[in-house]
Amino acid sequence: MAELITIFYELIGYWTARAILPVISFGRWSVEPLGVTMTGFNHFGLKRRQGGGHIVSSRAAGWIGCCVWLAALAVYLFVFKV
Numbered sequence: 042m043a044e045l046i047t048i049f050y051e052l053i054g055y056w057t058a059r060a061i062l063p064v065i066s067f068g069r070w071s072v073e074p075l076g077v078t079m080t081g082f083n084h085f086g087l088k089r090r091q092g093g094g095h096i097v098s099s100r101a102a103g104w105i106g107c108c109v110w111l112a113a114l115a116v117y118l119f120v121f122k123v
Contacts, residue, residue, distance in 0.1 A: 054106030055099055061109060062097060069094040072102040 059072040073079055082088045086101025
């Protein structure tokens with residue numbers, strides 16, 4: 042079960058956040074590329090870029106993406122009362 046959760050937040054959550062974060066923040070937020078290990082992130086997985094804006098760690102981006110999908114599911118269940 043833990044592997045399934047890890048796969049869900051690493052694959053689906055990461056790519057969702059990678060697509061959504063730059064759009065809703067008008068390019069001020071970006072997501073750390075997969076396979077690149079950056080350092081200097083705070084406890085929330087954020088790091089300030091030199092030119093302004095922020096970078097979100099891949100792990101934090103995975104959880105952000107999962108929260109987006111959970112919010113979408115909650116809205117769906119609320120609207121259609123399934």
